[in-house]
Amino acid sequence: MTDVPESSSQRAAELRRVLQAASIAYHVHDAPVLEDSVYDRLYRELQTLEQTDPSLIVPDSPTQRVGERPAVGFESVTHAIPLFSLDNAFSLAELHKWEISLLRVLGLEPSAASAVDYVCELKIDGSALALTYENGILTRGVTRGDGRAGEDITSNVRTIRTLPLRLHVDAPPPVVEIRGEAYLPDAEFERINRDRLAAGEPAFANPRNCAAGTLRQLDSRVVRDRKLQFFAYTLHLPQGWPGGTLPTSQLEALDVMQSLGFAVNPHRELCPSIREVGAFFERWDGDRKTLPYQTDGAVVKVNQLNQQEEAGFTQRSPRWAIALKYPAEEVPS
Ligand code: IVH
Numbered sequence: 001m002t003d004v005p006e007s008s009s010q011r012a013a014e015l016r017r018v019l020q021a022a023s024i025a026y027h028v029h030d031a032p033v034l035e036d037s038v039y040d041r042l043y044r045e046l047q048t049l050e051q052t053d054p055s056l057i058v059p060d061s062p063t064q065r066v067g068e069r070p071a072v073g074f075e076s077v078t079h080a081i082p083l084f085s086l087d088n089a090f091s092l093a094e095l096h097k098w099e100i101s102l103l104r105v106l107g108l109e110p111s112a113a114s115a116v117d118y119v120c121e122l123k124i125d126g127s128a129l130a131l132t133y134e135n136g137i138l139t140r141g142v143t144r145g146d147g148r149a150g151e152d153i154t155s156n157v158r159t160i161r162t163l164p165l166r167l168h169v170d171a172p173p174p175v176v177e178i179r180g181e182a183y184l185p186d187a188e189f190e191r192i193n194r195d196r197l198a199a200g201e202p203a204f205a206n207p208r209n210c211a212a213g214t215l216r217q218l219d220s221r222v223v224r225d226r227k228l229q230f231f232a233y234t235l236h237l238p239q240g241w242p243g244g245t246l247p248t249s250q251l252e253a254l255d256v257m258q259s260l261g262f263a264v265n266p267h268r269e270l271c272p273s274i275r276e277v278g279a280f281f282e283r284w285d286g287d288r289k290t291l292p293y294q295t296d297g298a299v300v301k302v303n304q305l306n307q308q309e310e311a312g313f314t315q316r317s318p319r320w321a322i323a324l325k326y327p328a329e330e331v332p333s
Contacts, residue, residue: 008049012056015046019062020166027161028263060137060165065158065224074151074216077140081236083128083147083179084313086299086323092278095300098322099274102302105311105319116302118271119250120280122288123297123323124231126183127212129157136172138165143215147316153215157182159224163232164261173241178257179234184211185293188227207294229293232262249303270303281324288326297325 019042022034034042043062050057057064089095100110108115128144141157143150158165160182167176184192189207196203204210214226235253237246247253251270258264267284271277281298288295302308302320311320 008053009056012046012049012061015042015049016058016061019043019046020060020164023062023161024164024168024261028261058137059139062165064165065161073218074153076145076149077142077152078149079130079142079145079147080238081177083130083144083150084317085147086321087314087317088297088323088325090325090327092281095274095277095281095322095324102311102319106307113273116307117249117304118274118277119254119301119303120269120271120277121233121254121299121301122265122267122284122291122295123299123325124181124183124265125206125208125294125296126181127208127215129180129182129215129230131157131163131178131180133167133172133176133178135174136167136169138163151216155220156215156217156223159220160228160230162229162263166261168259168261169244171243173237173244174239175237176241176260177236177238178232178260178262179236180230180232180262182211182215182228182230183207183293184214184226184228187292192226230263231265232257233264233299248305250301250305250308251303253305271300277324285326295326296328297323299323 018034019039022032022039025031025033046061047063050061050063087098089098099113103110103113103116106116130142130144130150131138132140132142138158139154140152141154142152145151157163184207186207189204189210192210193203204213210226211228214223214228217223233254235247235257240246245256247256251268254264254268269276269280271280277298277300284295284298300322302311308318308320311318313319
């Protein structure tokens with residue numbers, strides 16, 4: 001390496017690329033490709049280059065994950081597309097009722113139910129986030145808030161290692177909004193509470209409160225140290241994707257998000273009928289207890305995006321999706 005500025009910028013780009021790939025391999029795929037010591041050496045090399053020439057700093061550099069200074073507060077941001085919540089069903093009988101009204105809205109007789117496929121996903125018990133990427137770069141992370149407006153917590157969102165600061169694609173869409181759930185794995189939640197109790201601070205009641213409280217911390221260094229994770233579940237392409245392939249179904253949208261570098265929950269399933277939806281729900285009532293994070297139901301979505309569009313929304317929720325909830329666990333007194 002020489003001191004010629006052009007090669008510093010080439011070296012910085014190379015380091016960013018290698019560090020980003022190593023970070024995704026480690027945090028998303030659980031398959032490290034670099035020794036920790038090598039990662040640290042390359043990271044420090046990049047930091048030194050950037051300190052020597054700050055013009056080399058770009059927003060998606062791995063060094064920018066950690067806010068250097070605490071924020072003074074969060075700005076309120078209106079969501080371009082509101083974050084709707086889901087209607088709930090608490091039994092398979094309620095699920096069947098939902099299907100009948102869905103078919104009616106789609107102009108289908110109950111006998112034509114096979115015209116609709118569903119995707120079942122697990123309902124992750126965390127805190128919803130809306131992430132904006134412009135020309136492939138993460139530019140904004142906003143909380144759900146009241147669904148119309150949330151808080152701009154971009155500096156905190158950047159510390160979440162299971163989401164990309166730059167999309168893994170050569171020709172990114174001009175704008176993409178990814179929605180998903182930030183959550184704390186159970187083991188991390190327990191560690192945080194142990195540390196809080198040891199420091200004489202009150203413990204968080206559950207991982208969801210802990211995740212929501214963490215996202216609204218003013219000091220992003222605290223956020224970085226509590227290892228939040230993120231599962232992506234909704235893809236919005238408000239300006240389309242010239243040069244990209246537009247998904248036509250929710251299942252394809254999940255695959256697209258995965259290929260862009262997001263963690264997408266692997267326990268998703270295409271269900272050709274509501275009977276398979278019921279089977280998914282019942283199977284996961286037991287199996288979810290073996291997962292290292294909290295879930296509180298299944299989210300059932302119409303798979304085809306054109307059918308979603310046709311079904312539309314009520315005042316507060318989509319008609320094409322429903323949350324099928326597990327009964328709340330008894331809290332031991
Ligand atoms: S879809 C309009 N999918 O559950 C579509 N939501 O009210 C709305 N959630 O706060 C969301 N896991 O944050 C969707 N796989 C999943 C989800 C999920 C958890 C949360 C979401 C929202 C609540 C539903």
